[in-house]
Amino acid sequence: MRSALFRHAGGLSCLVLACLLALPGAGLAQGKPNDIYLYKGADRDQRVLDGARKEGTVALYTSLNLKDSVPITEAFEKKYGVKVSLWRASSEKVVQRALTEARAGRFTPDVFETNGPEMDIFYREKLLDEFYSPAFRDLPPAAFPKHRHWVADRFNFFVLGYNTNLVKPEEVPNSYADLLKPRWAGKVGMEASDVDWFGSVVKGMGEKEGLAYFRKLAESHPQLRTGHTLIAELLASGEIPLAASVYNHNVERLIKKGAPVRWKPLEPTFGRPNGIGVAKHAPHPHAALLFTDFMLSREGQELIKKRNRVPSSNAVDSPLNKFKYQMIDPATVLDESAKWEKLWSDLFLKGQKVTKEKE
Numbered sequence: 210m211r212s213a214l215f216r217h218a219g220g221l222s223c224l225v226l227a228c229l230l231a232l233p234g235a236g237l238a239q240g241k242p243n244d245i246y247l248y249k250g251a252d253r254d255q256r257v258l259d260g261a262r263k264e265g266t267v268a269l270y271t272s273l274n275l276k277d278s279v280p281i282t283e284a285f286e287k288k289y290g291v292k293v294s295l296w297r298a299s300s301e302k303v304v305q306r307a308l309t310e311a312r313a314g315r316f317t318p319d320v321f322e323t324n325g326p327e328m329d330i331f332y333r334e335k336l337l338d339e340f341y342s343p344a345f346r347d348l349p350p351a352a353f354p355k356h357r358h359w360v361a362d363r364f365n366f367f368v369l370g371y372n373t374n375l376v377k378p379e380e381v382p383n384s385y386a387d388l389l390k391p392r393w394a395g396k397v398g399m400e401a402s403d404v405d406w407f408g409s410v411v412k413g414m415g416e417k418e419g420l421a422y423f424r425k426l427a428e429s430h431p432q433l434r435t436g437h438t439l440i441a442e443l444l445a446s447g448e449i450p451l452a453a454s455v456y457n458h459n460v461e462r463l464i465k466k467g468a469p470v471r472w473k474p475l476e477p478t479f480g481r482p483n484g485i486g487v488a489k490h491a492p493h494p495h496a497a498l499l500f501t502d503f504m505l506s507r508e509g510q511e512l513i514k515k516r517n518r519v520p521s522s523n524a525v526d527s528p529l530n531k532f533k534y535q536m537i538d539p540a541t542v543l544d545e546s547a548k549w550e551k552l553w554s555d556l557f558l559k560g561q562k563v564t565k566e567k568e
Contacts (some may be wrong), residue, residue: 245494246340246487254343257502258289260495266292267496270307271322272300273483277516284512285503291496300327301565311336316490319497321359322504325482325539326405328359333543338489340498344505347524351536352482359486362504364519365437366480366534367406370398370444370455373469385410385422385475388453394429398440398449401433401558402565405542406454406479408549413477413535420552426453427556435564444470457529462517474532481537482521 245257261267271278275297282293298306300323310317311334321331331337337358345360352361371381382388388397400406411419432449434440441459443449445468460472485504487497503509510520519529550563 246338246498249341254502257495257498261289261291261493261499264291264493264496266294267493267500268294268296268317268319269322269500270296270298270303270318270320272298272303272324272327273322277513277518280516281504281509281512284508285500288503288508289499291499293500300324303327304330307331307336308334311490316488316492318488319491319493320485320487320500322362322485323483325354325359325361325484325537326542328484328486329354329539329543331486332356332358336489337486338491340487340501342498342502342505344502344507344522347507347522348505349521349523351480351534352521354484354539359484360505361482361521361536362485362510363483363513363521364480364530364536365483366457366474366478366519366529367403367454368457368460368472368474368478370441370452370457370460370470370472372444372447372450373471375447375450381471381473382451382475385414385426385453388451389422389425389429393451395432396450397426397429397431398443398452398455399431399433399557400437400440400454401435402563403454404546404549404553404563405481405537407553408542408545409479409535409537410477411549413479423556431557433557441470444468458518461529465517474534476533478532478534479537480519480530480534482539 245260248256250256269282278295278297282295285291286293296306296318303321303323304327307318307321321328321337328337332354339356339358348360369382380392407423411423413419414422431453434443437456438459440452440455441463444452444455444460445463455472457472460470463470485501487494487501491497505522507522507524510522510525513520514525514527520527554560554563
């Protein structure tokens with residue numbers, strides 16, 4: 210049975226996905242998994258490298274923006290001499306293109322790299338294959354979905370952000386409850402499509418208590434904006450003093466530019482996994498695995514860290530994940546989308562449709 214369709218920050222529009230899944234042949238498996246993906250012999254790494262160099266190229270579909278993805282792919286090309294054919298778009302368009310091509314029997318991508326819920330769509334539509342990488346030993350359990358057909362290569366953490374010129378040290382909220390204090394009425398920023406964060410926090414608090422909390426927060430008239438980068442910039446400019454759901458890597462980038470902003474995790478703190486996986490019908494399976502190995506390796510994870518993003522590997526020391534956190538379950542995002550979108554819309558959008566973040 211297909212999951213409920215969804216919309217979230219970076220998610221695929223319900224209408225587009227519904228149309229794609231209704232097309233004849235969508236989601237049909239073709240062919241067999243490439244044996245190399247799960248091979249663990251002593252010569253595994255050399256076999257992968259030799260095969261990738263013979264193939265000569267790897268096609269990557271990703272939603273990672275070009276200012277971050279291009280330096281990473283250039284480093285890979287320089288190290289291995291394998292060219293990367295990079296196609297970058299929003300996660301919605303990545304899914305739309307891949308499903309449309311698959312429906313037509315065209316299998317262009319070797320590797321997918323995008324948000325966790327979109328990666329789970331690829332899994333459900335049988336476009337991914339299970340694989341093994343030596344880098345798995347350095348990844349936390351939270352990086353792996355139960356089916357293990359993709360793995361997180363980076364995380365987006367939802368944290369509290371604040372402007373240090375507008376919020377005194379003793380005023381910085383220590384809990385979600387502190388956001389309800391009268392002084393913050395109308396001054397708390399929220400990303401307008403953070404439905405998955407909302408549902409996860411509600412569940413983390415206990416559904417009855419969590420919904421009661423968000424009703425009170427809605428009554429305090431928070432400022433909703435579309436875009437996590439925009440929310441962080443509004444903090445830096447002083448337009449809003451607090452943001453309840455901002456990505457800590459966006460705030461960290463502004464800190465390094467000298468902006469008067471800081472971030473702080475509030476419990477329960479949730480992260481959204483961004484994953485990488487190899488295509489079941491990859492034209493270049495060895496190159497697909499080599500690139501995936503690279504992204505998950507310490508070298509690749511250091512490059513992700515250098516881009517001020519949150520690496521998933523425990524082998525890389527990052528200040529952006531040194532706190533207690535839980536992962537948002539992509540499968541739950543897909544299956545329960547209708548419920549949480551309606552609740553979110555009724556509370557914060559006056560019943561209007563959720564508009565996804567522009568990536």
